[in-house]
Amino acid sequence: MAKIGVYPGSFDPITQGHLDIIKRASKFCDKLIVAVLKNSRKSPIFTEQERVELIRRSVTGIDNLEIESFDGLLADYVRKKDAQIIIRGLRAMSDFEYEFQMALTNKKLNPEAETVFLTTDINYMYLSSSIVRDVAKNGGDISEFVPAEIKETVENKLRNI
Numbered sequence: 001m002a003k004i005g006v007y008p009g010s011f012d013p014i015t016q017g018h019l020d021i022i023k024r025a026s027k028f029c030d031k032l033i034v035a036v037l038k039n040s041r042k043s044p045i046f047t048e049q050e051r052v053e054l055i056r057r058s059v060t061g062i063d064n065l066e067i068e069s070f071d072g073l074l075a076d077y078v079r080k081k082d083a084q085i086i087i088r089g090l091r092a093m094s095d096f097e098y099e100f101q102m103a104l105t106n107k108k109l110n111p112e113a114e115t116v117f118l119t120t121d122i123n124y125m126y127l128s129s130s131i132v133r134d135v136a137k138n139g140g141d142i143s144e145f146v147p148a149e150i151k152e153t154v155e156n157k158l159r160n161i
């Protein structure tokens with residue numbers, strides 16, 4: 001049976017930290033689906049289509065990847081996709097409690113799926129999408145935070161809101 005993984009998130013926008021997780025997870029999954037949550041509680045700055053497109057432009061050269069958006073429960077989406085693995089990145093202890101709660105909830109809702117945590121690359125431990133948004137909005141340099149392919153698009157959007 002093919003190992004299908006789902007890497008869910010808001011990706012508002014994708015960062016180098018997310019990209020690192022995608023690259024590593026794609027090596028142990030036969031197929032990896034990057035799943036963008038449509039209606040995040042966080043009221044994203046980038047539209048669902050923009051977030052999908054930014055990921056698409058960032059991940060060139062990874063063949064076993066699909067990028068889509070989803071709505072509703074992650075556990076249901078994972079079942080619908082016949083996936084067995086949910087991938088999440090862990091940056092610091094502060095992520096743990098939330099991630100632990102989410103993993104246990106998802107296990108209850110879909111016992112067939114396992115959550116696998118990857119520790120983030122040490123270079124990106126501090127990084128988050130809100131840091132990127134804040135720095136870009138205020139005219140700072142985000143070239144180390146987001147993939148080069150999307151830097152200008154992210155800057156243009158954030159400097160004009």
Ligand code: COA
Nearest residue numbers: 008009010011017018037073074089102120127128129130
């Ligand atoms: N490197 C850099 N940053 C990272 C990172 C990494 N490896 N991993 C996470 N982050 C950052 C993100 O940029 C984001 O930053 P922000 O808060 O500043 O925007 C933050 O960590 C967490 O974001 P993300 O990983 O995208 O998760 P999320 O909390 O936005 O989304 C879902 C979580 C989508 C998985 C979850 O909300 C979900 O499954 N929703 C569906 C509804 C559902 O099923 N609910 C019940 C399950 S509990």
